[in-house]
Amino acid sequence: MNANAKDLDLYLEELKSIVKKRGLKYSLQREQILKVLFNAQKHLTPEEIYNEVKKENSTIGLATVYRTLSFLEREEMVSSISFGSEGKKYELNRGEHHDHMICIKCGKIIEFFDEELERLQEEIAKKNSFKLITHQMNMYGVCKECQE
Amino acid sequence: MNANAKDLDLYLEELKSIVKKRGLKYSLQREQILKVLFNAQKHLTPEEIYNEVKKENSTIGLATVYRTLSFLEREEMVSSISFGSEGKKYELNRGEHHDHMICIKCGKIIEFFDEELERLQEEIAKKNSFKLITHQMNMYGVCKECQE
């Protein structure tokens, strides 16, 4: 059992406990969708998730993917991001908050976390009597590779 | 002639010069859409813009609004923002860049500008060899009024 497999188990446990807490049911589909999100090294569209799950479970429906993503987002296990004219993309919440640098050439999304940025926002919110819940900082530009 | 009327004229002049530069044509519809964006005190959906223009010009088509918004965004006269499950909303670019605080209760968008935030981003981009072009910082939370 490697570290990754262990981590996945933790997510599956979390899913089980949420499902139980809400009096809902655990299903293979929910597990498969979560697994795909876990294994992805990037943000995925519902369509991409659907195609990925389909490799293991040819009968899954796209509607199930949409329903599951809404459910997982409501339960804060995944987050979505959308930019430009592209649709929503989803990622698994891996604990700590982060922001995004988005390459306008290749579409790659680079995640980052900056302590000072977090502090600064709190300050700006306070200054405006705004009760901050979450934020999304998206920086658009050209990634290192695409500059060459 | 008040200050506002003067400002609007400047935007109309800018539109005329862009249209000329591109070898395109000036139209009443483009002018009316720009005027609506100028008068709006908030971000507008294409549908809202369409309804607003319709009050003065009952034959305008929704497709024209979409086409004009794409055009104005391409020419950097307007910007769009989209959040949550809501569609895109548009605003006139009034010269200086700003970020947004979005109230999750009433949907209000509060604009702000913070010098230090701008500086910090440049720094983060540089640290990651990312060529920054623009950014969007969206802070989600509850506005002063909705906290009461």
Add this chain to the structure above:
DNA sequence: TTATGTGCAAACTCTTTGCATTACC
């Protein structure tokens, strides 16, 4: 057993496109 989840298809919303007509230059 019984309520929830699923798959399918239809419906819906938002946006884009083709085309004949209009209007700008």
Add this chain to the structure above:
DNA sequence: GGTAATGCAAAGAGTTTGCACATAA
């Protein structure tokens, strides 16, 4: 007069919903 813009309707994309059936608890 020639070309771009418009309005309309139809087509597309992305997403949601209704319903019968399957399945977890």
